[in-house]
Amino acid sequence: MSLVGTAMAVHGIALIVEHERDLHWSVLLELGCIGLILLPWSVRLPSGASWRPGVPLMMMSIFLLQPAYVVVVPIAGLIVLTAKARAPWWKYFETIAHVGIGLYVGAKAYYAFLGLFHLTPFAMTLSLLPALLVHLLVNRLISALIVANRERRSLREQIRLTVKELHWGYLNAYFLIVVASLLDHRTMELGILAITILQVGIFKSVGHYSRMEQIKQSAWKDGLTNLENRASWELFCDSAQTGMSDGQIGVVDVNDFKDINDKHGHLVGDEVLRQIADTLQAVLPRGARIFRVGGDEFAVFVRGVQRVDLVGAIQTGIAARRALQPAHLGNLFVSVGQAVWPDDGRTVTDLFVVADRRMYEAKRSARYTESGIDFGIPASVLSLILAIESRDPYTSGHNLRVAYYAWQLALHMDVDMATLKTIFRAGLVHDVGKIGIPDAILNKQGKLTAEEYRVVQQHPVTGYEMCVKLDFASSELDAIRYHHERWDGSGYPSGLNGLQTPVVARILAVADVYDALTSSRVYREAWTHDAAMDYLVAQRGRQFDPACVDQWIDVNRDRPQREQFLAWVQDTSLKDALRDMTLPAQP
DSSP: HHHHHHHHHHHHHHHHTTGGGGSOOHHHHHHHHHHHHEEEEEEOTTTTTTEEEEEHHTTTTTHHHHHHOOOOOTTTHHHHHHHHOOHHHHHHHHHHHHOOOOOHHHHHHHHHHHHHHSSTTTTTHHHHHHHHHHHHHHHHHHHHHHHHHTOOOOOOHHHHHHHHHHHHHHHHHHHHHHHHHOOGGGGGGHHHHHHHHHHHHHHHHHHHHHHHHHHHHHHHHHTTTBBBBBHHHHHHHHHTTTOOOHHHHHHEEEEEEEHHHHHHHHHHHHHHHHHHHHHHHHHHTTTTTTEEEEESEEEEOSSSSSSHHHHHHHHHHHHHHHHHHHHHGTTEEEEEEEEEESOSSSHHHHHHHHHHHHHHHHHHHHHEEETTTEOOOOOOHHHHHHHHHHHHHTTTTTHHHHHHHHHHHHHTOOHHHHHHHHHHHHHHHGGGGGGSSSSSHHHSSSOOOHHHHHHHHTHHHHHHHHHTTTOOHHHHHHHHHHTTTOOOOOSSSSSSOOGGSSSHHHHHHHHHHHHHTTOOOOBBOOOOOHHHHHHHHHHTTTTTHHHHHHHHHHHHHSSEEEEEEEOOOOOOOHHTTTTOOOOOOOO
8 A cells, every 4th residue: 555655646746747837836735735734633533543634625636636646735744744753664655645545546536427427517516526435435444454453453343433433523524625616716725725724623623522532431441451441340240230141251360460560660561461451352252341350450251152261262362472572571471260151150240259269269370380380289288288387487488488499409400390290299298297296396496305306307207198198199208208318328217328319309308408597497597598508518418419409509590599489479478378279189
């Protein structure tokens, strides 16, 4: 389109130069000056399209100039318009083509009909009426193509909006053009001026109409994403309570949205929300209603009895969008819950409650899902972990941190996927055997007696025996039973040395001691990261596997893992992280 419009403009300029003596220069210059002044003036209609008072005035050239010349009339005004918008270079050609092609086709239609009506009274006006209709259709079609591409709408939807916005302002503007065709050509310059003044008044009315429409839309539309807003959702819920007979509800929430705002600023956060809104509109079935019901939460309603996999469609769309994002948005993830009528409820409110609960279940599970690894822990074991941590506030979050540190160390050691899962699961439950240690020993401030120390040394065996009954894998049981063994053979409970201790237990031992040293205890303050690292190095080849210590040093070289953990999980309290969690038992 841009190439065709540009070629027509160049051809028109060349003809003006060649036939300068035959031109109606006063009309050409007057229309050009009016375009220069009025074309940059516009009002944005609710669909995103713009309406300009200068364009109808340019249409007077349809019956005053030859088709080849009408393309040249708006060029000066369009150049100023595009420059003020600071648009890219290609936009100049697109804008000139948009207006120029419409005028050219209208002029061609006018002269074609004039040949039919030339012997008829008012032939000029009779020819102008169908020509204006042709211009309207072509101009609005081109506008719909441009706006649909910019607003990422389907052409069909944009044409519907464009037709809806053919308000009385268009009718009045076209009526003025018809009136102009009736004027005496000897006073056409004054007539053009009079028509221009009237058109400016019409434009004022159009601007008022547009502002009223925008105010009306703002009551039901979210200004950031252009989706339906919370008020629209509440109205929908009220209206659907008694009339719902089918459909599905989806709830979408952005994971760690606060972190995105904190790290990258609210402008990036706003862009994330727009990206998600665009994705939802792209992947959901036609006719789906999408609402922004909270800061980072969306609700979706899809009508129909046929079930749609909303979770799969949305997650797939977000994954595809994530792959195209810059690095700082590469960790964009959402949690999705879905509820279906009538299995999950018979009202919108009931379905929303179920979908919202499933979304939060997905969000909590996401804390234990990284790189495609599903860390399933039986709920009964998690309850025991929480019970243990509630007995000793000084170790709150210890199990989750150990699981995370051990997992990062294992990742750096390039172990296989199954071992990664083992490491994380074992890290979460490695101290579950402490449930059998009396509070008086567990929270004792002074030095333990020999008998008390023997009780503490039994907790790996107790944890092992508990998890055997829960069908934990043998590698996970090894990590639980042997994570207190030492490289030199002086550990407990079995006195294994060197490579006799399974690698999962050796990895877990480094993570366990690092977190114990860097955490406060009832009997001492927390060590610094550097002090804890110095201790691990000093015990390399004694307490710890030298290879594990070396790899742990590399893992912490750029940034301490303790800081990275805080970025990974907002709250280091395992009790809070796992509250109300329901995870599937291990297969």
